[in-house]
Amino acid sequence: MESLATVHVLGYGKVAPLLDVTVQCVVANLSSLYIESINLLPGNLKDKCLYLMSKRGCITDANLPKVLHENLRVLDLSESDVSDEGLRHLCKCPQLQKIDLNSAKQSRVNISSQGIIQLAQNCRNLQTVYLRRCLNLTDEAVIALSTNCPQLRYLNVGGCTMLTDRCLEALGRNSRFLKCLNMANTKITDAGIMQIATGDCKQCLKELDFKGKLQ
Incomplete structure (x- = not known):
C-alpha cells in the first residue's frame, strides 16, 4: 500500500514526499493568505519555503519576516x-x-x-x-x-x-x-x-x- 506521505509524479512513475509537493504548491501560489499560514510553520518547514522562494526570486521586504525564524x-x-x-x-x-x-x-x-x-x-x-x-x-x-x-x-x-x-x-x-x-x-x-x-x-x-x- 502506498504511504500517505508520498505522491506519484505523473508520467514518470517516481514518488516525491507529499510534504515537498505541498511546499512547492504553496510557494508557487503565494498570496497574503498563504504567507500568513507560512508564518505559523515550524522552522524546518520555513527553511523549505525559503529555499524555493529564493530560487524563484520572490522574497520581498513584505514576505521575508513571515518566513524567518530564530x-x-x-x-x-x-x-x-x-x-x-x-x-x-x-x-x-x-x-x-x-x-x-x-x-x-x-x-x-x-x-x-x-x-x-x-x-x-x-x-x-x-x-x-x-x-x-x-x-x-x-x-x-x-x-x-x-x-x-x-x-x-x-x-x-x-x-x-x-x-x-x-x-x-x-x-x-x-x-x-x-x-x-x-x-x-x-x-x-x-x-x-x-x-x-x-x-x-x-x-x-x-x-x-x-x-x-x-x-
Missing part, C-alpha cells in the same frame, strides 16, 4: 529584491551564519550601509557575507561587520565602488579568521592591501581578489 542559519537573497527594510527583520535570526546579497543581475541600490550595520549588530554569528555590487555601501558597513561579527570568514564586496583602505584596515585588525576576501573594483590602494596582508588575519587568509581596483 534558528535560521543560511539566507540566499541574491535573486530577490529586498532593501534595508527587509534586513531590519533579521533581528529575528541571531544564529544566521551566511547571507547572500550578491547582485545576480543588476547592481543593488536599495541596500545601504545602514542596513548592513543593523545586520552586523543583530547577527553576530555571521561567517559568510556576500554583497557584490551593492553600490551604496561605504566603509562603515564593512567596519561594522568586522567589529560585530568576530567569526567572519568569507566576505565579497567586489564592485562596491565606494569602499576604501579604511575597511581593509578594520578587517586586518578585527577579522582574525578571515579566509577569503573579494574587493575587486573598489577604491583600495596598495597601502590598504598591506594593512590586510600584515593584519591579524594573515595566518588564515587563503584567497584575495583585488583585481580592477579603481586606484
